[in-house]
Amino acid sequence: MPRTGTVIKAGTRVELKFTLRDTAGKYLDGSGAGTETYVHGTGCVVSGLERALEGRRAGDSLCVLLQPEDAYGLRERGASPQPIPRGTFPEDAELHVGMKFQAEASDGRSVDLYIHDVNPRDVHVDATHPYAGMSLVYEVEIVAVEEVS
DSSP: OOOOSOOOOTTEEEEEEEEEEETTOOEEEEOTTSOEEEETTSSSSOHHHHHHHTTOOTTOEEEEEEOGGGTTOOOOTTOOOEEEEGGGSOTTOOOOTTOEEEEEOTTSOEEEEEEEEEOSSEEEEESSOTTTTOOEEEEEEEEEEEEOO
């Protein structure tokens, strides 16, 4: 029986469930009991996963191993997370490893930073994603695909 339904391509809205693990099987992230939605082709998903999802349909499941170059890139030599006092962030902010936010550099330009560690005193941040340099395994279930008008 031929598969039916909208195919994932640039500009489609994709709803999926996912689990992200390192190659040793350690859980890193996931959609939990819920789902995540993104528009395909807008750079909201790492490039290797986006390529693996291209042409798939709702109901498809896949497990894909991504090398660092196809995920969060390579880790820069000498780069290490820097501590920022926890009080710099709003008290009610739900901070977690991998979270991206923008800060203003000393020259006034915006810079993307990622959280690498959170403790009661400090939040350790770096311009490099915490999963950079890692091979990653995505387990994905595609829930829905629809054209965006």
